[in-house]
Every structure is written in structure tokens, then in C-alpha cells.
Amino acid sequence: MKLFFEKVRTPKKDMSLKIQIMVTIGIIMFGFALGVFQKWMDGSANNLLPLLLQQLDIGNYFGRLAIWILLATVISVYSKSPLRASINTFSFFISMLMGYYLYCNYVLGFLPKTYMMIWVVIAFATFFIAYICWYAKGxxxxxxxxxxxxxxxxxxxxxxxxxxxxxxxxxxxxxxxxxxxxxxxxxxxxxxxxxxxxxxxxxxxxxxxxxx
Known part of the structure; x- marks a missing residue:
């Protein structure tokens, strides 16, 4: 089975573990910041954004599915291996949710626990989905x-x-x-x-x- 999938795409081993960890930390920081930014947009008046972003309706865009599929795809296919794709994509979504719901709790003063748990389950699912998506560039x-x-x-x-x-x-x-x-x-x-x-x-x- 391993040989079969390596014919589709072979994992790269040209990056040290230290660099891979640094990349994952960077993805975690980006995800957290994006989660905070998304919730800030949700709770702010639209006219606080630059005019171009208002015209593109960027706040609602981040509330829909497409951008998250794209970001997950980018993280997955540019990782060095399917396992790294799983780790990086899962780390991104978990950190994004942390930023989003910490902002909810400590800035806006509420925490929708049921809704949050649904997204946590989805984030765990991305670990397995990203493993498969990595082979899309094969x-x-x-x-x-x-x-x-x-x-x-x-x-x-x-x-x-x-x-x-x-x-x-x-x-x-x-x-x-x-x-x-x-x-x-x-x-x-x-x-x-x-x-x-x-x-x-x-x-x-x-x-x-x-x-x-």
C-alpha cells in the first residue's frame, strides 16, 4: 500500500525536523491570528474595514466555506509529506478556533459551546482529510x-x-x-x-x- 501511494506522490525528506516544527508553529500563529481577525470582523461594523474589503464583503466571505477549503488545500499540498499535511492542517484549524472562541469569551463575553464543539469535531476530521488531499499534487x-x-x-x-x-x-x-x-x-x-x-x-x- 505504501509503495502504491508513493507512486502517486513521494514524500520529501529535504527539510530538517527543526524547520518542520518551525513551519508548524508559524501555521499555528497564523491560524490563531486569523481566528481572532474573523471574530473581530463578525463583531465590528462593516465600515471599519477599508473600502475595498467592504466592497468585496470580506467579512461574510470568511464566514462561508470556500476560503477554508482553499487554505486547507494550500497547507496540505505544500507540506512535505501526508503526515505533515495532517499535522499542519489540523494545527491551523485548532489554533484558528482557539483564536475565534477566546475572542468570543474574553472580548465579547459569550461562548457558544455546542457550536464550538461541532467545529472542533470538524477540525479533527481535517487531520484525515488533509492526509488524502496531500496526494492531489501527485x-x-x-x-x-x-x-x-x-x-x-x-x-x-x-x-x-x-x-x-x-x-x-x-x-x-x-x-x-x-x-x-x-x-x-x-x-x-x-x-x-x-x-x-x-x-x-x-x-x-x-x-x-x-x-x-
Missing amino acids: KGIIAIIISGTIIGVLFAQAFNLTQGFYIYDLMEVITWITSIIILYRNPKELAAELGLSVVIAFLYQLVMPHFG
Whole structure:
């Protein structure tokens, strides 16, 4: 089994453990800061943000799914191994939740424990999902299926496919395009990846409602 997956993508061993730990600490700090920033945006008037961010509706953007899928994908695929992808992605989401809910508790004075526990469970799930997502930057049909699925879910966040074709939000379109750039492969495989992503997006919208 190990040899099979190494044919898809081989873990890199060109980074010392010390550097890997420093990278994970950096990801933890970034996640914590992003969690605090997100909750600050939730609890602040929109006009406190720069005009461009107001026009892009950046506060609501961070309250939707697409940006978190993209960030998890970036952390996963640029890690040195699937295990490091799991550790880094899980660390990011746990630290983000810590920043978010510590701000809730100590600045805003409330703590929605039930809602918080749901997101903690999701964060633990990312440990296993990230392990799989790491192979999206690999070779062959397995990598195409994984990357096509990621792009397809983001496509479903950006466009309506089941009730007429239209854009949900510009930021989700930018997120979808960014995912294609990150998961780019040779033209033949890219075409297969994008074709699969349309099927995934359509199926996703059949079973999952869109939250705008």
C-alpha cells in the first residue's frame, strides 16, 4: 500500500525536523491570528474595514466555506509529506478556533459551546482529510480524482449549476480560480481534472444547499 501511494506522490525528506516544527508553529500563529481577525470582523461594523474589503464583503466571505477549503488545500499540498499535511492542517484549524472562541469569551463575553464543539469535531476530521488531499499534487488518476474533487466543491461554492447558471459571489470565483492554479498539471490531466470537477459540483449541489 505504501509503495502504491508513493507512486502517486513521494514524500520529501529535504527539510530538517527543526524547520518542520518551525513551519508548524508559524501555521499555528497564523491560524490563531486569523481566528481572532474573523471574530473581530463578525463583531465590528462593516465600515471599519477599508473600502475595498467592504466592497468585496470580506467579512461574510470568511464566514462561508470556500476560503477554508482553499487554505486547507494550500497547507496540505505544500507540506512535505501526508503526515505533515495532517499535522499542519489540523494545527491551523485548532489554533484558528482557539483564536475565534477566546475572542468570543474574553472580548465579547459569550461562548457558544455546542457550536464550538461541532467545529472542533470538524477540525479533527481535517487531520484525515488533509492526509488524502496531500496526494492531489501527485501523478496519475488518484491525484486527478482528488484534485478534481477539491476544485469541484469550490466550483459549487462559486456558481449555481442546478437552477440556471449564475455566479454566487466574486470572491468564491477568485477562490475557485486560485485552486485551479494551485492544482495545475499538464493540459491533458488538467482537462480531465476540470471535467470531473463539473460533475462533482453538480452532484454536490444536488445534495448540499448553498449558504450565501
